[in-house]
Amino acid sequence: MSFGARSRAVLALLGTLGLSLAAAASPASAAGGTPTAPTQLFNGYRNCSTDADRPTFWAGYNLVVEGIPGTTDPADNSPLSVRYQVWPVADPSRTETVTHDRATPGDEARSLLPNDMLADGQTYAWRAQTVAGDAASDWSAPCYVTVDDTRPTSAPTVTSPNYPPNQWNQGGDPVRVTLNANGADDVAGFQYSWTGTLESIVLADFGDHGIPQPRDPYADPGHFIRADTTGGSATVDLVPPQGGVVTLWVRSLDRAFNPSETTSYHFYVSPTPPTVTPADPSPQFGDTTTFTLRPDAALQSRSPVVSYSVHTFGGPDGDRSFDVAAAADGTATTELTIDGINGEQLYVTSKSANGWVSDPAFWGIDYDTTPTVASDVYPENDSGGGVGVPGTFTFTPKVKGVVSYTYTFDTEPEVTVAAGADGTASIDWAPHSAGSYGLQVHATTRSGIELATYAYSFTVN
Known part of the structure; x- marks a missing residue:
């Protein structure tokens, strides 16, 4: 329940003006058990206060009151009613009654107090009673709530x-x-x-049986x-x-x-990012290198850096995050394999002993993992060959560890071919018609990473 939300429950509101507090029905036995006073009392989804000097405070319309009805027979699930009485503490003679009919034993039974009765700045008492047929329980102890619809008069x-x-x-x-x-x-x-x-301020969650959890x-x-x-x-x-x-x-x-x-x-x-330095200043795809992380000097002098949070972007398994503990001088090292198909980026923040989190430092590298494609018969961005004329296409890797290539000509099904020991592969293909064609091909590494796709265009004479 968020502060200021309006209840959407449609409940029976039965106003009975001038009902005396002494007019409560006396307890009596009912079929299946004797009604018991409602428990788990809440107003505005906040705990009932039974201390008149320390009421709950409520702002807004539709003040919900609720309690769980029951009888002395826990096996009886016959519907019950819950009767709520409310009165101004300053004038107990002005009592009104609201009833929730056909309530389920063991579940919260909610009703709305009459809005036209609730005045800003006034404190009200309310109590609840379980009713089963002609039998009624004792009243619960009164709960106290103060209506406050006035905002603080000044900003802090x-x-x-x-x-x-x-x-x-x-x-x-x-x-x-x-x-x-x-x-x-x-x-x-x-x-x-x-x-x-x-x-928005959340004042309560809800648990089993509709019981608010303030x-x-x-x-x-x-x-x-x-x-x-x-x-x-x-x-x-x-x-x-x-x-x-x-x-x-x-x-x-x-x-x-x-x-x-x-x-x-x-x-x-003033910004306080760490520095990020790779042992290899220009690592390429598949390289493993050690990164040294150093704290901002002014930051380290105020409170020692105790750890770093490292976030990597662009890798084949998605973005990753991990923490690295710092040495006494605030430095740390971490070893990373660079395996993003278009490059990789690091985002690093330091954390000091006093809880300070630094600005981020960035490091990144871009490279090309698409294969090189060549054909003497059907040169790229040019025309050649003819209908039925076979041409050889050779795929050459730009990175190490390539074991296969997957290719397709326009809308034809994909085909995968193994790479040789040197990482290259060749295919033969003959067109069925003249015109423009597109070849899409990507390599796959020994570890199963599918690299970036290269688009090769040509025209058949």
Whole structure:
């Protein structure tokens, strides 16, 4: 359940104005067992609070209340009803009742409290009762919820002692930021993001029998932090995703998770990428070489680099990622086989002991793995031969380890031929008609890698 979502359930709303709290039906036996008071009580998909001094806070329309009905006979699955009573704590005489009919024993039975009764800033009590025919359970203990539809009155302030705004700063230390409610006295915490997008706040997931599993957004320190007191402030250490121009976006949240306007905090971080050096400066397809990874010197002096994340792109098995531990001086080595069919690229970041992740370093190489194709009778991009005139096509590799070639002339079926010991192969072919033709051919290596395809065009006289 995301903050601000609207329930789509169609439920029976039976308003009974002025019903006395003392008018609850008395418990009585029912066929199959005696109704028991509903359990697993939630409002707004958040836990019921039975403490009148510490109510749950809710924002928005369609406040859902729910509980699980049952009887003393666990084998009886006859439909039940759940009756919900709600009243303002300030005026218990204004009681209304909502009923969920034909509820399933053991499953959450949801109803909506009347919107026209719920006023901003007011605290309400509600309770639940299971009904089976003429029999009814005891009422549950009251739950307390305060309606809060008012957003915080001001956006938060953001300050940082080690990354001042609008100037360049040396990267390497987490950014210490202090967030302040800026006079909004109902702020309970803050939400922040480096991307400019502050996601919808998820307050609950759902488990078996429809039981909400409330989430605490503040359990995610990468995006949320509680204020030290309501209307107070919070200090958090954060690591930006990259150097250069950096912006932190922050908004305050009240106890109902109403958001304030957003504040943006801009500063600049000097880039801190590592260096990536291959032992062979120009490795080709199939070569194995050792790469040395070295940390940015300024970064290493602030907090030692402890590992590197290496991402490779262009390989035959898709993109790969792996981590490499660093030595005490922050350096590391890794051995890689270059086997991308059009080249290969590396993307490397370092991670320091204090959690700082560097900007990425890039290394890459491009090469050609298509075969060379030659024919005396049917030269490339030229005309020759004739209908029924055979021609020989010779395939020569540009890389080592080629064991076969797969080719096709236009829409003809593919054919695979073995390569000789020197990696070459020759085929004979005769056209059935004059005109333009296209030959597509690729090589396959001993390890099963299909290399890049070469397109060879010619015209038959």
